[in-house]
Amino acid sequence: MTHRLIQVTVLVLACHGIALTGQATPGAANTPNATKEQGSIALLAKSVSDLNFVAAWRGCQEYASRRQYQCLLLGPEGSASPRAQLQALDAAVTTHDIDALAVSVTHSALLAHRLKSLSVPVFTFDSPLSAPYQGLSLAYVGMDNRQMGRELGYLARQLHPKGGTLCLMSAENDTNLNLRMAGVREVLNRGWTELARCPWDSGDSVNRALRQLQTTLTQLQPDVFIAVGHWPVLEPHRLQAMLTALETNGASHHTSLLFATGHLSEAQLSLLNEGLVDGYVAVDFYQIGRAVAQQMIAYLAGENPAAPTPVPSRTYTRDRP
Structure with a gap:
């Protein structure tokens, strides 16, 4: 399967009250850039085709946009693949001006070497790094x-x-x-x-x-x-x-x-x-997205945010819909 890195961004045009949603490949002429007043945080998904990660991005963007940030959703399309995610990680840090990055980890050992070399703060969400590599992440945000x-x-x-x-x-x-x-x-x-x-x-x-x-x-x-x-x-x-x-x-x-x-x-x-x-x-991946945005932006503001509380899961049965 051929994997292609895509970026999803939302810009709020406050003067006209219009929300513009767009998708673009890196380097495309219509790719929006953060303004001087606006920083960029990013979610690196296992796959941007997965609706759970789209929901997480929506939560991230909702929180970030109220605090002068934009949230980018980055990653490969199609089925999740550790090597495709590694390529997406390389593209993310070389193509985009990112202030902080949160990764949903596919393969800890494969990503670890690249994560060590990053100059931006790294968090994980949804899927943490395995035990030997957890020191590469400032915090994990998501479900238990x-x-x-x-x-x-x-x-x-x-x-x-x-x-x-x-x-x-x-x-x-x-x-x-x-x-x-x-x-x-x-x-x-x-x-x-x-x-x-x-x-x-x-x-x-x-x-x-x-x-x-x-x-x-x-x-x-x-x-x-x-x-x-x-x-x-x-x-x-x-x-x-x-x-x-x-x-x-x-x-x-x-x-x-x-x-x-x-x-x-x-x-x-x-x-x-x-x-x-x-x-x-x-x-609820939307809540995971909000929570990880909160952690990243608090860290960038120089705060020492409390350890994230796990986002709770909910059980559904026919007797308990």
Whole structure:
């Protein structure tokens, strides 16, 4: 897959009361620049195609614009890739005049060498650096990923109090996803067996995740399937069609389906209400964006901001929508 770095910016034209939203490749003639009165902070996403990171950018921009800053969303398009993110990091610091940077980390070891050389303050959000490299970040802002995994484990335990078989889905290398899997396993450490075929590596791909889920339901048939990311439910109409087709063809399954995700759409909630999905643990990326902007701007103002409070996650079930 070819990855292209894109930038998303919002400029508020106060004199006319107009909000102008634009996307541009670096160096394009219409790329807005910060004025002397306006600084720039940036979010380096795993993928700018991921709506969770777009939501985080909106929260970041909302907070920043009230404090004479603009917030840039930078990163590769398409499926998340550590090497594509490293290229995006190189482009971000060479192309843009950034005062502070927050990174959602794909692969800590791969990014660490480049982060060490940066002259701007670095924060992490959504996905922190792994333990050996955490000193490269001034603070991590986001959800407690291990607790998010525990919440998924609690849901599984409520659905199957006697234990059972488990299949996990993740994506390789991502620190936050590894923490979530650790949280699941911490809760389901007795009476549960992980199937040998799992955990699946979704490759951060909706198509791949749906194929893997179909194999799980038709061949592996665990008691519980847990995706520690939102890949299978990112396009809810496709998941609905797949699950409905299984039932129509007489291949109905007994597997409970649980997902970690960002803000839930009406279509994703409908899957829950229709009984096709058994539960979500969701987090508000807009609030993560606001919180990380607050940390960066406070630091740039010479303040010593308090350690960030984790952005809470919320559990959704049919009994607790």
